[in-house]
Amino acid sequence: MKSFFNSISILFCLALLVSCGSRKPLPPETITDTRFVKQVIRDTVLEVQADSTYYNAWIECINGKPVLREPKPENREKRAKNPDRSKSLQKPKVILDENGKLTVECRKEVEQVKAQLTAYYESRLKERIQPVEIEKPFAWYHKILMWAGGIFLFLIGFVITIKIKNSLHV
Known part of the structure; x- marks a missing residue:
């Protein structure tokens, strides 16, 4: 039973670490090429x-x-x-x-x-749109969830180390 509990707790810790993923890449730069033709008749x-x-x-x-x-x-x-x-x-x-x-x-x-x-007058307009990364500050509830998750991970790690020490002494 102890080995089952240990394996579930290890899988649970690994599942918690999955949320620490990398950021998504920015979308590519968008280039818009517009051509204007003006016709003047005199x-x-x-x-x-x-x-x-x-x-x-x-x-x-x-x-x-x-x-x-x-x-x-x-x-x-x-x-x-x-x-x-x-x-x-x-x-x-x-x-x-x-x-x-x-x-x-x-x-x-x-x-x-x-x-x-x-008379024909031609003009071209090339517009480049560069995506900009905007960092948002964390909201208050995000900070509370981060602290709660850290405390929970510390408690799980503490309980796992105690369980391992007790299983080695027996």
Whole structure:
């Protein structure tokens, strides 16, 4: 009977020691990667300025035939070459006055081209969440249970040593 009591008391002491386990590891660090895309649409009007060309010429009659007389070099106007033969260019006006002056005039009206510009702006936000261990102080009843458990373990150890000494002397 004494050996049964001794084995149960040893198992009971081992069961009490199980509660002294290690702490659980902290959860891993959490990384959140957020991507923001902002789309900006702008409407704009591109304006092409009015343009014109102008040419003056003097026609003289020599031997009964009209002859185009070249203007003096300082009076010549540089004509802009217009590679864009758009429809906004009006038909030329040709005027021949009494003095034999030929005038050719060609105008281009103001053009407005509407455009829509789209811009994309991308930004990334990387957020790291590091878990923090928070230690809580023991409550009053925890302290009472710890003291009671210590006293109880001391009493069990004392009783076991007395039982072992008595069993050796007999």
